[in-house]
Structure formats: C-alpha cells, structure tokens
Amino acid sequence: MSGPSINPLALLRGFVRPIDPVLMLVLAVLLGYAYVLMQSASPERIPSQLTHMGVAIALMWLVAWLPVQRLFALAAPLYLVGVVLLIGVELFGEVSKGAQRWLDIGITRIQPSELMKIAMPLMLAWFFQQREGRSGFADFIVAGVLLAVPVGLIVIQPDLGTSLLVAAVGFYVLFFAGLSWKLIVPVAVVGIVGIGSIVAFGDTLCQPEVDWKVLREYQKHRVCTLLDPTQDPLGKGFHIIQSTIAIGSGGVFGKGWMDGTQTHLAFLPERHTDFIFAVLAEEFGLVGAVLLLVTYLVLLARGFQIAMMAPSHGTRLLGGAITMIFFTYAFVNMGMVSGILPVVGVPLPFISYGGTALVTLCLGIGILMSIQRSRQANKS
C-alpha cells in the first residue's frame, strides 16, 4: 500500500501499543462473564452496564497510554483533592441509606472515597519513589499518616467496605516497600485473636445490650448475622442464607444458564450487584466458580509479573499494590457471598453491576499496562 502519509496500520499499532495483551484478554473474559450473568440476573440493566464498560475501557486506555511518570506527577494533587473532597463529604455530604458518602458538585454526585482507591496507592508509591534508597523508619511513619487520614475520614462516613479497601491498598504499598515483619506479625496476631474470640464468644457479644463502642450498630449486626444467620431470617441474615443456598444448590455443574431458581424467583437479594457471584455459582456450579477463580489468578499472576519487572521502586510498589487490591475485591466479595466473611458491601471485580467500581478497577488495569509499557520503553 502506498500513498497517504498517515499509515492506517501504523495508527492502529499506535493505538494498540499501550494495551497489554494478557491483561486485555483476562479483562475481556471477565466482562464476557459479566454480560452472560447479567442476562440472567438483570437483563434490563445490560444497556447501561455496556455503557459503563465502554467508559471504563476508554479510561483504562487513556491511563495505559500515559507514561507512568505522568501518573506519578498526578499522585499528590489527586491525593489532596481526594482528602479535601472527603472533608467536604463530612461537612456537606448527602445522606444516603444511613451514611454520608456522596458529594453533590453541581453536575453530578461523586463518591470521593472511590477516588481514594486509586489516589492512595499512587500517592504512597510516589512517596517511596521519592525516598528511594533512604526508606527509613521515619518514612514509614509519614506513609502511615498519609494512609490513616483518608481511611479515618471514610470510616466516619461510615463506609466500612470502602475504608477496608483503601486501608488494604495502602497497607500493600507499605508491605512491598519493606514494612518490618516485627510490625506486621503482632497486628496480624491481634487480628486473628480478635476475630477468633468474637467467633468463640459470639453469643454473649451479640446480645442487644452489648455496646461494641468501635463499630456502629449496623456493623455489629453484620458480624453477628455472619456468626448466626438464622437469628434474623427475614432481615439481614436473609442475604447470607439465600446466597449460600444458591451456591450450594448449584452443585458441580450448576442448574444451567437462566435456570437458577434462587435467582429467578427473586430470593437472591442484590443479585446484580454484590451477590452476583451467587448467580454464577448457582447456574454454572463449582466448574463455573473455579473457572472464575482461575481467571482471577491469571490476572493476579500477570500483575505480579509486571510489578516484579517494573523499572523503578515506585512502579514496583504501585504494581504490586494494585494487583493485591484486585485480589482483595475478589476474595472479600466471594468470601462474603459464600458466608465466610461478613457482608461489607464490596462488589465482585469487573462483574458486579455498577459503573463506579468498574471504572476504578479498569483504571487499575490501565496503570498496570502503563507500568508494563514504561518497562518496554526503558529497554528500547
């Protein structure tokens, strides 16, 4: 082909270059899964979810196309904006279902805590990047404060699910940056002992007159419902009871697509959002569930690979933390739907209905792609 100065093939190549084929393939599989499940769970929402997917992929591409240094340049401003907005939510936020999470900025309502899921790892990774070679104890103190402020603001909204995720992603950066085991182990031990004692003494602790001080009443209720879902069969325990029934009745091969009775008789609550995994497990059985686990595992493996080969200290931390946040989403969601974790309102990554989480997650993929590309650029 000869002629025009703009070679369409080159243009296409330029367009495709930022895309990492492995990540893109995994994403395609997951979104395909989402589409199929949505057909069964809530077909009327497919058009709007397709729009969400389109927007999310476009943003992912944009981030992937940006050099990772550019992303780091955005770290501090994004973080500061996030914190300011969180304070704004505290002062002027709208109350929705008992919690202040939304901020009306005229054109649209935004949820600043969601922004923090990206801004937090970016900020901390950038911070350690600046301190490369001198990561001393004081740096971890500073990083700890950077982490604690937004998490604290989200906790008081109160939004347990999101604060957990933001805390986790920040912790992952600290962990990969070399946070001493001497600090990690005691905290982990306290956590395990704490959870263990809650399980052991659940009956006493869940008496209505016991005040848990740290947690709000509804959060206490969630934990107690997990310990004994039958306590409140018409209420919150209903979610867990019905989702475990859906999963368990699916068996090895499932009841078949669109044939899930739990799903179609409307026993499953929130079946297109947080509990969509139960639809999958009911209709596609253990096979479908394990297939999903494997897909996630491929995503995580590729994420770790990108992180390990990343060109700088900061990008390594960023890649590792983002990979781990995908894992956290998936584990917490599936754990809660299958009844081994409390209901904390975390969506199944890339699959649950909803634009906000999907965009956040795709931005994460975009960042991984950007890191991967910067390595190639460094090589060449």
Place this chain on the structure above:
Amino acid sequence: MTEFRNPALAISRFRRRAVVALVFVLVCLGVLAARFHFLQVVRHDYYLTRAEDNRIALLPTVPNRGMIVDRNGVVLARNYAAYTLELTPWRVGDVEATIDQLAGLVSIDARDRRRFRKILEESRNFQSVPLRTRLTDEEVARVVAQLYRFPGVEVKARLLREYPQGATASHVIGYIGRINERDVERIEERGETANYRGTEHIGKSGLEQSYEAELHGRTGVEQVEVNAGGRAIRALSRTPSVAGNDLELTLDIELQRVAETAFGDRRGALVAIEPATGGVLALVSTPTFDPNQFVDGISTQDWKALNDSPDHPLLNRAIYSAYPPGSTFKPFMALAALETGKRTATQAIADAGYFTFAGHRFMDDKVGGHGMVDLHKSIVVSCNTYYYQLANDLGIEGIASFMAPFGFGARTGIDLPGEADGVLPSPQWKKKRFRKAEQQRWYGGETISVGIGQGYSAYTPIQLANALSALVNDGKLFRPHIVRNVVETGSGERRLIEPEPLRKIPLKPAHVAAVRKAMVDVNVAGTGKRAFQDAAYVAGGKTGTAQVYSLRGQRYVEGRVRERLRDHSWFVAYAPAEAPRIALAVLVENGGFGSQSAAPIARQVMDYYLLGRRPGEPAAEDIDADESLPGPDDGHGHDTTHAAAAAVAARAAR
C-alpha cells in the same frame, strides 16, 4: 527498617515480598475453593432441598393500626382504605419517564413528584414507593387497564390514617408519618425490626408516638407459593396479623372543642384534670394544626408555614412551655405558711403598699396598700406585700421543699412525649444552671420574687393544673394521664390505665379548707368575680399574671410588639367547690390581666363540663383591675444588690 542503598537489594526484597503475597493469595483462593467444594459438593443435597423449599416465600402482613376514641367513644383517629399508585424503582427502568407516562393517565402534580422523590431517597431500591394516594375509582380503572405497559408499577389498596376532628386536639392525638432512618434505628434498638417489616408509618408525636407500641399491632406472616415469575400463586399458611389496640381517652373531645373555641385566635394553653383520678379532660394548646397533612408526608411549603409561624402552632404549650405562675402561686404559698406554722389563718399584716428588703422596696400594685391583710384577704385581693413578707420568712429553701412534692418544676409524667421540666427555683438549681460563681449566688431579693410566682419560677400549665388537683384532692397527687383504657383488639378486653398516685402530701384539712375558702371567695368578691358571675355552681379560682419583660430572640415586627410585650394571663380554678370534679389551669399568652382573658375561658369550660351548656356568646369582657402586678420598684434609685437581683428575676419572667 533496612535502608535500600542498593537498588538491586530493593528489587530482591520486593521479589521476596511478592512471593509471600502470592502465597497468601493462593492460600486465600484455596480457602474459597474449599468453601465452594463444601457447599456445592459435600452439602449439595441439603442446599438443593432448601432451594426447592424456597418456592415458598414469606410475606409480611401489616396490622391495622389501633383507633383512638375519646371518653364518649367519639373517633379521634381511624383508618380508611384507599388506592395508591406505587412504583418499585429497581423494576422500573427509567423512573422519570415512567412517571411522565403515568401522568397522562392520572393527575400527578408537582407536589406528588416532590414527595415521591423525597420518599425514594429515604427508601430502599426494592421497596415500592407511593406516587399518588387516594386514587378515585375512575383513576384506578384507567391505570389498571394500562398496567401491563408498566412493569414495576402497581395499584395497591392501603389503609390510610385519618383524623376526623381535624385541628381539634391535634397536640394530644399527634400524628403518624413515614418511617425515616432515625425511626429505623430506634426500631432496631427496640428489637422490633421484624415486627415493622412492611409497616411504612409510625407515630411521630402526641399519643400516636407515646402509645406506638399499643397502636401498631403484630405483623403477620403469610407463606405463599411463588411461580417462576416470583408472583404469589397460592397462600399455603398464614399467621394473621394482630391489629393494634385501640385507645380510649379520659379526654372529652367536645370539652376540648369548647376550650379551643374559647381561645379564639389567642395563643395559650389549658389543662383540665379530674382531681380524683388524674385523668386529663382537656389539654389545649393554641394555635393548633391539622394532623392530616402529615400522614402522606407533609409538603415543604406546609412544613415551612408551620415551622416559621411566630405563633409556633406545633409547640405543645400545655406541657412544653413553662411560664412564671404569677399570683396563681399564692394559694400554694398560703398553704405553705399554714403548714409550716409561719402564719395562722387569722394573723394579719398591715400592708403599706410595699415591702422593704435590704433597703429596696418591693411594691404592691395598689398604691397605699390593702390595709390590714390576713391570709384569706391576701388571696382574694391578691396582695403582694403579704407574700413578700411570707417568702422572706419561709426562705427559698422552705419554699422549694414545700412546693416540690406538688410537682412544681418537675415533669408530671403524663403519657405524652416532649414534656418540659420547668424551674422550681432554689440555690441548688441556681448553682447547676449558671457557671460563674457570681451568678450562682442566691440573693434574698430573689426569694421575694419567687414568693409571688415571678423571678426564676417557670411551670408548665400541666404542672399548675396537677398541683391544683392535688391541693383540692386532700394532697393526693396523681400522674396525669390521657388514656383511660387500652382495648385489646383480639379479646375486646379493656385494660384500665390505673390512676397512678405519685404521693400523698400530708396536709392538715383545716389548712386546706382555709385556702379553698379564700379561692372560692376570689370568684365571689375578688379577681374572678366578673368571670364567674351568676354561675350555677360554686367554683374556686385564682388569677395570675406572668410578666413579659423582653422580646429577646424574636423578630421585630411592627404592630405586633406591643401585643407581645403584654403580660401572660393565668387562671386556675376548680369546681364544684365542695367535691371538685374538674381542676384546670388556663394560660393566655400576652393576655394581660388573668381576670381579663384567662378567667372567662375557664368559666366557659366549666359551664360546659358541669352544666352541658355551650357558650352562647363571649362573656365577661369587663376588666377587673384588681389584679396585682408585682415587681421591683425601679423608680426609686436604690441600686443595691437586691434591686439588681430583683431586676434579673423580673427579666427571667418571660
């Protein structure tokens, strides 16, 4: 922490950490896989059976709310069936577009839309939200024929609350409103979440609030078999709901209406109590409001109008507003004098028209004084000087300890929400109330103001009515109550709310008789004479005036200020004198002298209650200028601490 001097070291450390993380990930995913295996293979049969059973759904059936009737069975609150048009948001794709289309079938105005949006924000996605209430039969027919076009839109028959008496007794009955998030929290705290499943309204004020537990009833459960579409096809079993219990009141709604009418457009309160039982016969707070406008969710404009009105119609003055009792306090002071032995009934003082304390003159309203005044005359002519002296002799501690058992300055415990404490002044109270040491000090001059029911004294109308009940009931003080019986819906059994005697104040009959004799003569020869002229029964009474000193905290509106600066007018009364069947306290805000505006209202209420006679035309417009106006003498320039204290006391007498 190790410092990374060497980038290679940093990389290897990161890799080690990444491996740890990967192992953690694998373990967690392994746990998940194990859990899936457990649920889907090991326990598969069990869950499959449960899923089969799940073709049976549990639906709550909402109980009918109990009715409220007055002592004669007149209905004050009831339910009626009406059709509502409702949307379930998650099943409706585009809510706004659907509403626009529905607006073509039935009239949906801007108010409906606003209310819908408000409720939508407060409710969960899967709850159906009413868009229009009270559909006409024709509208129902039109919508039902088109329903197939609108998934998620339903016409439901609902029971709506209605208050047939309108604005009469609205502060007593209260109203219900939609359950909001704070109500949900409260329901959760009470452990009633399951019982409120399906319930959308809850008592928000008045009896509707305080007797919520009786009125609500028990929610039933219906087991239904559902088809593949999730629709109920057959009821399998049902535990029927149990309707809420009905309330029968001690209140007489006709008496209440007579009393409210007697107030006209004046602001004020009236509490009438049956002394022998503590049952409340009428409890008025004017202006009133129409509780019906709250039932479906009040519109913003109506809410604003009620809230911003300078007359504060939502305020229940009878139990929440505390005023200085003025001279209505004198009978109680007189009783204190006799009981403590500070005075005998016949002992007289020479009233020169003022009482001097620490170089400061506390003036009587009658220039030159009332001459020789004994206890009887002190009440009949409402002589201040007598009580200035008496208060000084009793001391503030003596007054406070005598008055407390009558319930002054403490909630009566009436079965209505939102009662205020009022203030029975004492040095201890002042210590608690103020922070600065200077302000905490009790001055002797303040005691003297308290002696004539001014100064810091502030009691709610119900406290005054209840204290009077105790006085005319040989010292027996009840917890006043509005509900007489709770009628169990199932059995029809009446549960009597027993009159609950709080205490018996030991009073010497001769002392009480002396005070009551004087109160009777108030209506024969004293300040209540005009109002009770030609009454077919003998009534005891006492007028009172509470000073309004400043307009602090209120907006300045030309033309209103003069009226709002006028004193509050009190009247307490009981009848028949020998065996009282009714004791009441009337307060008219800015009514001027007690004899002028409050006493005629008391007369009308008693005429109706004792004789069944309705007021033909407003009576007793004459002004009895005998009413004592207390207060420190501020024209004489005695700038002593006590004068200052008296001024402070007067200012507090709002």
